Amino acid sequence: MTLKNIDQLFQASLAQSDLSAKQKAVLQASLMLFAEKGFERTTTRDIATLAQVSEGTVYKQFKTKQQILDAILQPFITQVFPQAANEFIAELTARPVTSLHAFIQFIVYDRINFGLTNQKQLKVLVQQLLDNGRLLAELGRVFDKVLQGPVKSILDQLQRQGELVNWSHARIFRHIISTVLGYVLPIIILPIADPDVEKITAEATEFLYAGLHQKKA
Amino acid sequence: MTLKNIDQLFQASLAQSDLSAKQKAVLQASLMLFAEKGFERTTTRDIATLAQVSEGTVYKQFKTKQQILDAILQPFITQVFPQAANEFIAELTARPVTSLHAFIQFIVYDRINFGLTNQKQLKVLVQQLLDNGRLLAELGRVFDKVLQGPVKSILDQLQRQGELVNWSHARIFRHIISTVLGYVLPIIILPIADPDVEKITAEATEFLYAGLHQKKA
Amino acid sequence: MTLKNIDQLFQASLAQSDLSAKQKAVLQASLMLFAEKGFERTTTRDIATLAQVSEGTVYKQFKTKQQILDAILQPFITQVFPQAANEFIAELTARPVTSLHAFIQFIVYDRINFGLTNQKQLKVLVQQLLDNGRLLAELGRVFDKVLQGPVKSILDQLQRQGELVNWSHARIFRHIISTVLGYVLPIIILPIADPDVEKITAEATEFLYAGLHQKKA
Amino acid sequence: MTLKNIDQLFQASLAQSDLSAKQKAVLQASLMLFAEKGFERTTTRDIATLAQVSEGTVYKQFKTKQQILDAILQPFITQVFPQAANEFIAELTARPVTSLHAFIQFIVYDRINFGLTNQKQLKVLVQQLLDNGRLLAELGRVFDKVLQGPVKSILDQLQRQGELVNWSHARIFRHIISTVLGYVLPIIILPIADPDVEKITAEATEFLYAGLHQKKA
DNA sequence: AATGAATGAGGGTTCATTCAT
């Protein structure tokens, strides 16, 4: 069974770390608070309180508040995102790609759900990405990796079939991502209560398909 | 002569305000510092020093540090963006819309330049948008307004001509914006030294045109 | 009129500094507390309270607690001790040196009084000298300077008269200092209530005279 | 074979105590660290680490950090110093006292060597003596005791022979100690690399002999 | 007995904000 939720992936990542239960609670609480109020406005006392732990315990494992943030971000880069990518790839390869439209529809639906399921976590990440170029760079590397595996062969196949425009895979990905984010980010930021996922998916898919499919000569 | 630079618009906005020269210097300095280091990491002493003003003076006009931020953000909403929108509209109406492709090309080129010219200011804004939903909402209202004026008639015309897909203007705008941001935001965040504006414009235009033009029956 | 009291010299040193009244109060309070409880056991809150000042004010002038200590020690080196040395020299030159015995008697009496009058200040200094070799080195330089001026001519003269042993002035000084400290330091550390200055002076003088005067062939 | 080194005496003192090996390691490590960085700047974690012991173990025997210091200081008072004194006395009695000059020369040479061999330990002690008057008082009692045994008879004999001035033994001792410390303490504090023991001994002996021997009528 | 994770009071320091001059 696949995990579609960053929380679960984050838990799993924590589970296989050598941190004690309390240290994990610290990271957990930090994630919540950083998402809610931002890094700067979260105090170490807040963290300790929410984690039901003393302030001293917070600093047992992590030397500084910044290291807590790093400890949260690092698994995102090295674990959560690759893992999410892998599962995404797994689902992709599980089903035979019948057409470009089906492919786009799947991706859009999958990623929109992913985004909406993990609103809180994405918010922290986006905030940090803004003054942490390194983070974005590493995230870029994850995308590159995704673009190598089965995605590459699917795109190649679709291009060979003359269904998909002959652009670089990176460019195609950029368009897909920005279109999806065009729907997801506003929802994350304002928070919109009940987004109509079906409608969103339909709209994004329709636009992307039109933009990416090969026009017949 | 038109202003393409937020700085100039911001100056102009300040000029017609009833703030003293020192208060303007405070806002100016605050903008610089908030962009550079973020709101939280900027101290009122930093601001006073850069503005060549005493800390007391900073608090003469603004009751709190937060009010300084508001004072910067408010003109963005009420002045800078509408002004930018108006100029954008003015340029748009100045030239007769010959075709959807030309229209898209113009918008994309114009907005990409706008974005790249104002990287610093946009960074502050994006940062604030993340934990200030109200800001995004107001920004949305500005967009709505832009979508009423000449843009509306242009889009209507293009749709009547059968060139532009029959989607809502808001949706069309969303696709344009997200596609442009897909190129601009990475440049703002990492900072990429010399972006190839021509290539970016060509790619975004090509994709948007394909995605938005009406397929003949 | 001469100042025999480090407190007064310290005040005078403060008076001609550009520190505000509150900053001076901070240094004053720090001196008291460092003497009483030691540097480490004195908190910045203690200092603020005794100085009748907020903790923020303590840090207006001095960036760290250590800098407060430095600010106290530095004038000791550059002002208080040279000043004390100068006054000592002045008194020395004021009276014609009639004999080695009178010379020793005067020095011993003067320095013992100096030490007993400034017990508290000396205690801070001695404590700091222990883990601040630089301080001792600079103090050494002050002694060197004292050994140049009129003291030099007096010792030279006494040696030429065949009254004083033909040792280096530094060595002679070392013996004088250690003998005086042999009486003064125990009083400073335990604190002995009412030291018999007359008796102490007599004993130290008798011993030093015996040790330092030239035995006739 | 005699022990001239406080370390060895301290070891011996530990050996006959009922402390476990780990507790001894704690005291050992504490001594090292207190000497190096001072009591306040030494953390219990430092001690535990150097002693290769857990922090819990440190607190098994000693209720507080202060008790560790006490546990170190107490043997100095009750064991190390008396032991050192006894050995000093033993050596003294082993050789017949031929003259005042030989007596002084022996003491000076012996104590200067003692001081230079145990620089680190003396530094801790001196530091503690400064804000621990009780310690100095007890040290005084040790001196008193030394002044009772064979030293007393030697001094008596020298005084009867008309070689040694007729001052109280305490006073004579004070002069000897302060003269020796006048050479030893500066070496301990700055640390001077290679002190010329021969020269120091010669100088101190010469001065003390002149100061203490009986002038013929 | 030994461990070391956990505690929490308190330390030095910062900084938004106030106010006497």
Next chain:
DNA sequence: TATGAATGAACCCTCATTCAT
């Protein structure tokens, strides 16, 4: 009006001490 010294709450972090295992 403008200043910047002064304030003090609150921050991040340390460390002596405790206690479950």
